[in-house]
Amino acid sequence: MLTNRRNFIFRVSIVINIAVLLYAAMHLSGSNPPGVEWVPITVDGSERSAEMRLVRDDVRNDSEMRTAESSVRSFEESTSQKTPSTMPTTNKTASSTASIADIEKTMKSQDTSSDADLPIETLLDIVDENALSDTTLARLRTLLSCNDKDFLPEYLQRGEFWVLKNYVRADHGTILCHETITYTTHAGFEFLDNVLPLVERWMAPVSLAIHAPGADLMPTVNSIRYLRDCSGNDLIRQFVTFHVFFSNKHIPSNIPNPNSFLTTAYNCTVPAPFSNVNVSATYKKQKGLLYPVNVARNIARDAALTHYVLASDIELYPSPNLVPRFLNMIARNANPLNNSINPRIFPISIFEVDAKVQVPSTKTELQAMLANKTAIPFHKYVCPDCHNIPEGQHWMKATETSQMDVFHVGKRQKKFVHWEPIFIGTHQDPHYDDRLSWEGKKDKMTQGYILCVQNYDFMILNNAFLTHKPGIKHYVKDAKRDQIAAKQTSFVNKVIMPEIKKLFGTRPGCAL
Ligand SMILES: *[C@@H]1O[C@H](CO)[C@@H](O)[C@H](O)[C@H]1NC(C)=O
Numbered sequence: 001m002l003t004n005r006r007n008f009i010f011r012v013s014i015v016i017n018i019a020v021l022l023y024a025a026m027h028l029s030g031s032n033p034p035g036v037e038w039v040p041i042t043v044d045g046s047e048r049s050a051e052m053r054l055v056r057d058d059v060r061n062d063s064e065m066r067t068a069e070s071s072v073r074s075f076e077e078s079t080s081q082k083t084p085s086t087m088p089t090t091n092k093t094a095s096s097t098a099s100i101a102d103i104e105k106t107m108k109s110q111d112t113s114s115d116a117d118l119p120i121e122t123l124l125d126i127v128d129e130n131a132l133s134d135t136t137l138a139r140l141r142t143l144l145s146c147n148d149k150d151f152l153p154e155y156l157q158r159g160e161f162w163v164l165k166n167y168v169r170a171d172h173g174t175i176l177c178h179e180t181i182t183y184t185t186h187a188g189f190e191f192l193d194n195v196l197p198l199v200e201r202w203m204a205p206v207s208l209a210i211h212a213p214g215a216d217l218m219p220t221v222n223s224i225r226y227l228r229d230c231s232g233n234d235l236i237r238q239f240v241t242f243h244v245f246f247s248n249k250h251i252p253s254n255i256p257n258p259n260s261f262l263t264t265a266y267n268c269t270v271p272a273p274f275s276n277v278n279v280s281a282t283y284k285k286q287k288g289l290l291y292p293v294n295v296a297r298n299i300a301r302d303a304a305l306t307h308y309v310l311a312s313d314i315e316l317y318p319s320p321n322l323v324p325r326f327l328n329m330i331a332r333n334a335n336p337l338n339n340s341i342n343p344r345i346f347p348i349s350i351f352e353v354d355a356k357v358q359v360p361s362t363k364t365e366l367q368a369m370l371a372n373k374t375a376i377p378f379h380k381y382v383c384p385d386c387h388n389i390p391e392g393q394h395w396m397k398a399t400e401t402s403q404m405d406v407f408h409v410g411k412r413q414k415k416f417v418h419w420e421p422i423f424i425g426t427h428q429d430p431h432y433d434d435r436l437s438w439e440g441k442k443d444k445m446t447q448g449y450i451l452c453v454q455n456y457d458f459m460i461l462n463n464a465f466l467t468h469k470p471g472i473k474h475y476v477k478d479a480k481r482d483q484i485a486a487k488q489t490s491f492v493n494k495v496i497m498p499e500i501k502k503l504f505g506t507r508p509g510c511a512l
């Protein structure tokens with residue numbers, strides 16, 4: 001039995017070596033695309049590099065090396081337990097038959113083999129920045145060493161709020177924490193028209209917390225049903241998970257059970273429940289409730305299944321392909337990512353566009369729109385300094401490149417001491433203060449202050465950007481809101497800041 005097996009392994013390795021030689025010959029004779037260079041096989045590295053190449057070909061072209069591939073596959077089956085294949089979240093992350101564990105082993109052993117000299121793009125099989133190869137995924141798994149979470153509905157409490165976490169779940173099934181990024185966001189039902197354009201550009205999981213006190217729950221449920229059944233495509237069903245929450249003083253009189261309402265198709269001939277909402281007739285407005293924006297943000301973030309999250313506002317649409325491009329950048333782990341001991345976040349530049357124009361899809365298109373003034377930096381006319389980004393002028397001039405990289409490493413200091421960035425971060429980053437309302441303004445400042453005190457690096461991404469739903473905002477005076485804002489500012493200074501200083505200490509150059 002054992003001898004048989006040795007013979008078999010020996011035969012397999014011959015097949016592999018022949019396959020590699022054929023592969024090499026093919027590539028030497030053809031014109032090589034850049035980044036797919038041939039490297040001589042050394043004695044001890046031969047089997048590993050062969051395995052790498054087979055994995056790569058497995059992804060790139062299934063038929064090219066079917067013979068060799070199938071030998072390896074049966075070898076794998078006889079020596080290792082198959083890990084159950086994971087449910088692909090998008091076509092982009094769809095995995096081949098090679099198991100993550102096997103590739104991970106190969107990646108780990110790279111350090112000691114001659115393949116360590118290969119360019120990282122070759123090792124990771126990054127042939128398309130908008131897709132994630134199996135090798136890249138395996139590398140991410142190792143680099144991030146994150147924990148996968150379960151994905152179950154739950155009733156929980158957060159201060160005075162009841163939270164129906166995972167009230168309506170996306171159909172994506174199991175998500176591994178390293179394989180994608182979650183856009184975490186929040187809204188009242190009247191903002192749900194943004195969900196479709198958002199998910200069409202993000203094409204990855206969205207965790208959405210909806211504030212639905214009292215009678216606002218009914219139109220919220222109808223909106224969720226409308227979005228899932230009447231949007232004309234499956235993206236919302238596939239990617240968006242809805243949480244609802246309300247104060248314990250405003251519990252809805254009837255809380256529909258998703259298990260029953262999701263089994264009946266919604267009547268799509270009625271208008272969308274979130275279109276043309278008379279806001280003054282909502283339960284929230286009638287009762288004069290404030291919008292607990294940070295409770296909502298924290299609920300959405302805490303429920304995300306992935307290591308990386310983009311905590312954003314629902315009207316900010318991301319540039320396409322952000323998720324795979326970002327993860328390929330992380331997997332490459334080049335400067336300055338591999339070269340910094342500070343905690344880090346990845347801020348994304350934000351823009352507004354004219355009500356009559358399309359949201360730009362690429363940085364190049366955005367630059368043309370900035371040039372003819374159909375696009376402007378975010379809140380230029382509302383609060384010009386709030387969203388200024390270090391090296392922002394330089395960013396707007398810099399030409400779009402073929403891959404995502406860190407454009408500049410900034411700090412929340414000096415001219416940017418009040419910066420409230422929107423960024424890709426992780427569950428380790430400071431939360432938002434649950435006690436602050438949207439009406440009170442500056443609701444992200446305390447988080448920004450903690451980031452500064454903890455000496456975070458703000459690694460600004462080069463080609464990625466967020467575009468606000470079309471329509472350029474101008475400053476409008478709102479006396480009532482200013483009153484609430486004054487109260488909140490005083491609460492932050494008198495109560496929250498002393499707490500934060502006790503908990504996190506201080507650092508010269510940091511301010512609220
Ligand atoms: C894969 O390779 C085979 C044989 O070389 C070729 O006929 C086929 O067109 C290739 N398929 C793709 C998708 O490149």
Ligand SMILES: *[C@@H]1O[C@H](CO)[C@@H](O)[C@H](O)[C@H]1NC(C)=O
Pocket residue numbers: 090091
């Ligand atoms: C996945 O690919 C199939 C077939 O190419 C296509 O019909 C489907 O729309 C794609 N889904 C996504 C989410 O891109």
Ligand SMILES: *[C@@H]1O[C@H](CO)[C@@H](O)[C@H](O)[C@H]1NC(C)=O
Pocket residue numbers: 267268269270
């Ligand atoms: C859907 O709503 C429309 C308009 O209210 C109504 O005419 C139609 O009968 C409804 N369809 C069903 C199947 O209930």
Ligand SMILES: *[C@@H]1O[C@H](CO)[C@@H](O)[C@H](O)[C@H]1NC(C)=O
Pocket residue numbers: 278279280281
């Ligand atoms: C909106 O709702 C308020 C309060 O119920 C009502 O007074 C007002 O007439 C409504 N406006 C419209 C346009 O329906």
Ligand SMILES: *[C@@H]1O[C@H](CO)[C@@H](O)[C@H](O)[C@H]1NC(C)=O
Pocket residue numbers: 333334335338339
């Ligand atoms: C970081 O990555 C760059 C590019 O891949 C490499 O040249 C450099 O040596 C790495 N630095 C460290 C400290 O590993």
Ligand SMILES: *[C@@H]1O[C@H](CO)[C@@H](O)[C@H](O)[C@H]1NC(C)=O
Pocket residue numbers: 365368369372374
């Ligand atoms: C501004 O530039 C964009 C992108 O090139 C273009 O689509 C749009 O038509 C231009 N608008 C005006 C008013 O020139």
